[in-house]
Amino acid sequence: MDWVNFREIRARVAIARVLTEYYQLDNLKVSGTVATGPCPVHGGNNPRGFHVDLEKNLWHCFTGCKRGGNQLDLVAAKDNVPIREAALRLQRFFLGDDGGAPPAASPVFPTPTRREPPAGVVAPHDAAKKKEKVNPPLDLALQLLPDHPHILEDRKLSQATAEHFGIGYCARGILAGCIGIPVHNEDGQLVAYAGRRLKFSDAEDLGKYRFPKGFHKDRVLYNLHRALPESSDTLVLVEGFFSVLKLHEAGVPNVAAVMGSDLSEHQAVLAARAPHVVVFFDGNEAGRRGTVAAIERLQPLVSVSALDLPDDWEPEDCSPDMLHWLLTGATALGCSRLTFQHPQTPASRPATP
Numbered sequence: 639m640d641w642v643n644f645r646e647i648r649a650r651v652a653i654a655r656v657l658t659e660y661y662q663l664d665n666l667k668v669s670g671t672v673a674t675g676p677c678p679v680h681g682g683n684n685p686r687g688f689h690v691d692l693e694k695n696l697w698h699c700f701t702g703c704k705r706g707g708n709q710l711d712l713v714a715a716k717d718n719v720p721i722r723e724a725a726l727r728l729q730r731f732f733l734g735d736d737g738g739a740p741p742a743a744s745p746v747f748p749t750p751t752r753r754e755p756p757a758g759v760v761a762p763h764d765a766a767k768k769k770e771k772v773n774p775p776l777d778l779a780l781q782l783l784p785d786h787p788h789i790l791e792d793r794k795l796s797q798a799t800a801e802h803f804g805i806g807y808c809a810r811g812i813l814a815g816c817i818g819i820p821v822h823n824e825d826g827q828l829v830a831y832a833g834r835r836l837k838f839s840d841a842e843d844l845g846k847y848r849f850p851k852g853f854h855k856d857r858v859l860y861n862l863h864r865a866l867p868e869s870s871d872t873l874v875l876v877e878g879f880f881s882v883l884k885l886h887e888a889g890v891p892n893v894a895a896v897m898g899s900d901l902s903e904h905q906a907v908l909a910a911r912a913p914h915v916v917v918f919f920d921g922n923e924a925g926r927r928g929t930v931a932a933i934e935r936l937q938p939l940v941s942v943s944a945l946d947l948p949d950d951w952e953p954e955d956c957s958p959d960m961l962h963w964l965l966t967g968a969t970a971l972g973c974s975r976l977t978f979q980h981p982q983t984p985a986s987r988p989a990t991p
């Protein structure tokens with residue numbers, strides 16, 4: 639029987655080499671230590687369906703086959719062979735038949751560092767292009783406490799709402815002392831935790847919210863993955879996280895947040911997945927300026943209307959009746975009817991992905 643040392647193969651053959659030399663893939667894009675592309679295992683065509691951590695030598699498919707693992711798992715899955723056979727194939731290809739050849743003095747494809755993405759993985763036509771901004775899915779989960787006074791007393795939200803959105807007080811780590819808010823992409827993958835600063839002086843000096851370094855806020859609409867299934871007629875766009883939570887409690891589940899008052903081009907495209915969009919920003923100068931810009935962005939893509947709130951009002955200041963009246967009126971201008979269901983009615987909430 640052929641001798642095979644799984645651990646040595648994993649240590650000596652980086653996943654990047656398996657992708658570029660063994661499979662000769664040229665359609666992966668590298669950003670930092672992450673490569674993305676269509677999944678080679680199931681042959682997908684979603685350019686962001688397949689994620690590879692080049693540093694940890696791990697891959698995962700988020701679309702078709704939803705498989706993942708290390709280098710050996712990749713070969714086993716793609717070649718449809720047992721792990722042992724996958725190991726033998728890599729051993730023969732990279733290390734010679736005996737598997738005991740000394741490591742090459744200078745590897746063809748060095749283990750990437752944060753500063754030097756492996757240029758070999760980048761398709762030549764993409765290398766010249768501006769790096770596409772992507773928020774890779776997170777694989778960490780913060781411990782958050784939903785029964786914090788800021789949520790229950792200051793915000794007057796129910797604990798059920800906090801739990802539904804997964805928000806809570808963070809006692810430790812990078813968001814220590816903040817209310818942590820999990821942010822998902824349109825496919826429901828966790829891509830960031832935003833933090834609402836609670837210390838008054840911090841909020842004053844640094845802004846109310848903190849986002850992780852490298853997070854592209856303009857590529858995401860907060861809560862879109864929950865809102866879209868509810869948006870058979872209309873998607874309501876608000877500025878902030880807590881407007882989403884308050885409107886949800888008031889019986890408006892089809893709401894997503896821009897996380898600011900500047901709707902980006904990409905966010906406009908995301909919002910346009912709904913048949914009609916109601917822009918419902920805050921009643922202040924930034925909100926009104928943002929509303930005008932958002933309408934300009936959305937109009938070529940989707941039927942759109944907007945609501946103008948009185949000075950210093952935010953959407954959550956409206957009573958449920960007023961919300962109903964405003965949103966029905968707004969949608970009447972451009973579309974049939976706003977889906978207006980109470981979130982507590984179990985039958986009205988389709989399972990979220």
Ligand SMILES: [Zn+2]
Pocket residue numbers: 677678679680681682699700701702703704705
């Ligand atoms: Zn796949």
